[in-house]
Amino acid sequence: MDLTIKEIAEVLGSSQTSEQKITNVEFDSRKITTGDLFVPLKGTRDGHEFAAYAQESGAIATLWSEDVSEAPAGLFVFFVSDTKKAFQKLASYYRQKLAPKVLAITGSNGKTTTKDMTEAVLAQKYQTYKTQGNYNNELGLPYTILHMPETTEILVLEMGMDHAGDLTLLSQIGQPDAAAITLIGEAHIESLGSREGIAKGKMEITAGLKKDGVLFIPVDEPLLSPLIRPLNQKVVTFGLKEGMVQAEVLNTTKQSTEFSIDGKNFLIPVIGSYNVKNALVAYSFGHYFGLSNEEIAAGLKNFHLTKDRTQWSKAANGADILSDVYNANPTAMGLVLDSFAELTLPGRKIAVLADMLELGKDSKQMHRQMAKHIGDSLAEVYLYGSDMEALYQVLKDSNKDVFYFTEDRKKEMIEAIKRDIQAQDSVLLKGSNGMGLAEVIIALQEK
Template sequence: MNLTVKEIAEVLGGSQDSTQMITNVEFDSRKIIPNSLFVPLKGTLDGHQFAEQAKENGAVATLWSEDISKAPEGLFVFSVSDTKKAFQKLASYYRKRVAPKVVAITGSNGKTTTKDMTEAVLAQKYQTYKTQGNYNNDLGLPYTILHMPETTEVLVLEMGMDHAGDLTLLSQIGKPDAAAITLIGEAHIESLGSRSGIAKGKMEITAGLKKDGILFIPADEPLLQPLVSSLSQKIVTFGLTEGTVQAKVLKTTKESTEFAIGEQNFLIPVIGRYNVKNALVAYSFGHYFGLSDDEIATGLKNFQLTKDRTQWSKAFNGADILSDVYNANPTAMGLVLDSFAELPLPGRKIIVLADMLELGNDSRQMHMQMAQHITDAFAEVYLFGPEMNALYHSLKDKRDHIYYFAHENKKELIETIKKDIQPQDSLLLKGSNGMGLAEVITALQKK
């Protein structure tokens, strides 16, 4: 980022004439480097109290919504009424100044993987920049924009939501040329009320979509059909058996999935039919931005998956661990269970499932519904957390080798699994991030 103090002041309604260059922006004072703009935010702690530390670390300017007399001396100070809104306004300005084509991706599941695939595809032809990690909210998205290089030609933005209205704001900041909704699941159903409410929330991604833009949606989601009927933008559907863009799955292994679109074959280095649908979105973006099938195939084959999304590792004794523990909802859990069940693997398949959070009043029923995905393909089933107790009681009289552990018994869960697994086994761990299954994986990796 290269903005002068004068330029920032003009954007935020101030009047400073300095040509001092600002080359970085941070809201964490510990990450400040020389020539940074510090953005103090108000949360559990008030970021204004860390302005002096930011200055010591190299900040030359700060946003400020407190009494101006309390700002550290020696900093350029931009006085604003709300530092977060000023941060977002600055991001909108910088996005407009750099003027990349903008791709926006949302969905109840698969948006991070789809973002990674899409960036890898478009990087075959363009200078690209994407959302790092899961910086996909009202702070993470402007942070992403303000960290994109000035040479960026295509900006790939992941957009997340917790409540109605969240995506409207993000879409209006990002102003996408093209957008996609990967899936309507049950994530955040507690705040949005129903899958229908979630669908309406995801459709907010079109709030800033350019009038001549395009929206990609799953062909097998009836909740979206009435919501797109009034849009002026072009609508393209994707799916495995229906839609404008279709794929046929050819082969699945532990490390990859092969599929065809028309006469062209593709390979992605991840498992699952659901990931083929994610790849269809990346393919569609690539096609929209003028890439050839060969360029798209190269990008998909070599894309790098963000950590903890269906990631393979090894247990202490050589057993394979498939980690998918960043988030979870019933749709996502069912998809990964079905895919794991279909994999041709040498030893036993063992599953470790933890609670899916934020499901509201229907949480118990939604956990019990996972029973339909727990087949004889799984030799051992470990269930962890208070919500998984409902699934345990629905299964315990129907099958053997099913074990339940309360939330406070994580150490016992780890010890039991360690005693059970054999070197040829494969374990799938799936649950919401808040359940701490990442700690279980780390423990299983250690002797």
């Protein structure tokens, strides 16, 4: 890391003069190594309580917003009024210092997959660094910036939001050269009130977008149309068979999807037309930064998904498991159910669906609407969680085997699934992360 004690002091208005370099910046004291700067943040516990432990682990400096007399001896101390804001300010400075091109990606669904695709594409030509895991909020984004290698030429930032104003802050810290919105769904509708509110929230990604920058948006999202009119930056639309950048899906298998753009064929190692839309964003970023179709195709073909996003694995008895359990909203669940239905697979198709959280007062109705995505190709459906009862009431009298389990019956559900599935079956698991379907996957994999 290319930051000195003196440099940090100048950024934060402190008075240190040492030219000693900082090795890294960490806000988790358990990750501290020799030469690090510790950032104590206030959460369930006050991070200041762990400064001594950070020092023992090798920290040489710390931010400090508590009483001056309580500051740890033996550390370079940067006195600030708010450690989180100071952390964010330091990240903004570091981005300016290294001066990579910055890409920003947001959306109700697909932003992590799109980030992974985009980084893989741009890595064909540039030194790239991307948001690791789901570090996409007011802490994770500055952490990502401060952890990028000094050689980074393009920084790919995933930007998440829970409330109005979140993306304004992240975009102003990141100052993107180009940005993309994958889609407008229902994620966080409880706090944003409506899909219109979500669309406005996603458009905040333009708050820090460079004046000569570009914004990529889905052509089939009418809620964005009135919001882009005041923009001075270039707007490019993408979509399946429509938009300024278009793709046509050619073939889908269990392991991949093939599609074409302007007569050139591409392949991605994931299922679903919705993932082709994500690939269109990566393609657009690639062309924006001068990559050839061949370079883009190589990146897309070999990109690696962040864990728990539409991943295939094996159950202990040989059945195939399609896991998409990191998060869920009606748009995302409908898309993956439709894509699963389109696949030609041996044996039966079984779906295990858990509650979609944070949908607000219309949650039960949104769960009921999933019935239109449960077609004849699904042999059995397991429903789990209090809101999934609404879907069960719709499906229980159908000619399909449907099983419903409350949240206190997870072990019972797991045992039922294990007894039921056969070696030739394929099992889709989809639900919000808070519902713990990852435990079900582990149980199915255990011999």
